[in-house]
Amino acid sequence: MDNYINIKVRVWRQAGPKAQGHFETYELNHIFQGASFLEMIDILNEQLIAEHKDPIAFDHDCREGICGMCSMYVNGHPHGPDSAITTCQLHMRKFHDGETITVEPWRSRAFPVIKDLMVDRQAYDKIMQAGGFVSVNTGGVPDANAIAIPKPVADEAMDAASCIGCGACAAACKNGSAMLFVAAKVSQLALLPQGKIEAATRAKNMLAKMDELGFGNCTNTGACAAECPKSVSLANIARLNREYLCAKFKD
């Protein structure tokens, strides 16, 4: 049964990108366990506004786990202690009465803090712009079943495509590597005939961009896949390695 709990929230407060950040602890009473984590933060912010304090800045949008906007490192886990969910899908029933919950922003050199819990994740957009697409001449619409794709391949491509680019992989990685993200974005296209034509250049360009933006080197610890809200598999990283190495040896 969901009850009402009293908690303490220890939040990272940072006034701006260059400012020195610090933790601040807030007491929050009478929080319903059926509330989502972000609703709890909303309640906390209302309390802060009532006290004429600066509310906590945090990213959020769809609040149904599909946009990839929410990005909180809760009690040592990106998107909190539950598995295969985003922060907005996290519920207060995962916490108990009297608990101190520590909330931090993503910490990675490529994701600088903008304010409080908001980080700049444009690095992922830049990686996408480097090759995460299929160049097509949009002529007439092709017949839906003109290109037959085996079910297992389609499934794997869809699983890779479920990546919402939230950045939890790079945030969880001890090496600050974005390999799972890049691997998912390369895989979702490399598996399908439409994407195969540019597969080699895509892998090379997206990886080069990832390295350029200051992400680290993957050491296959698997923390990314374990924390991924969409359970994107580590096997995608092997595919990216394969695509990249093949492309380089062909050169």
Added chain:
Amino acid sequence: MWLKDSSIGRKFIMSITGLFLVLFLLFHGSMNICLVIDDLFGTAGYNWICEMLGANWYAIIGTLVLALGVVVHFCYAFYLTIQNRRARGNDRYAIEARQEGVDWASKNMLVLGIIVIGFLCLHFYNMWWKMQFAELTGIHTSMFDPADGSAIVKALFTDGWCGIIYCLLYIVWLVALWFHLSHGIWSALHTLGWSNLIWLKRIKVIGTIFATLTVGLFMVVDVYFLGVNICSMIG
């Protein structure tokens, strides 16, 4: 050069050198097993191998290639770690929980590697210095004939309390090596791209088997001489 400038290139170098060193370890471990067989059945297989390798030009080239492998693996390890720490940024997480399914070894490969290298230096002093180095230079580095490798090993490991300490030290080394290999082997195969949804589980099992086999070969010899030593001390 993409092998230096791209992250996958760097990891490729780590994988290739790592797998190469695993193959060497397998050979070295198999060779060591001869020590036990020799001791049990009175054969002289180990010394035969020592003599065959000795200071032949191919053994020297082999040693140099091997040394190059170690040096490259070692240098890249530091290069990668420095880059990765920088990528992580200056601000660390206040709370870092461990994730389910993430091996402890995978997050401590550098530390494990340093332990392995550290003991390797001891090992060089114990064995290589008295065998191949002595044979190459003709300098008498120990009271034994450099070709009589088996006597050198036995003298070290069955030398009363000193032997016990050496056996235990080598066991610590082997345990660190096992942890290093338990992540290293499958990770290397993964980096080379030999993995998918099905093979990911398989290469993890293959990695564990190879790590256990490789370290097991060394461990048998170590534990055997530890036993022999303790028995002779008691009786």
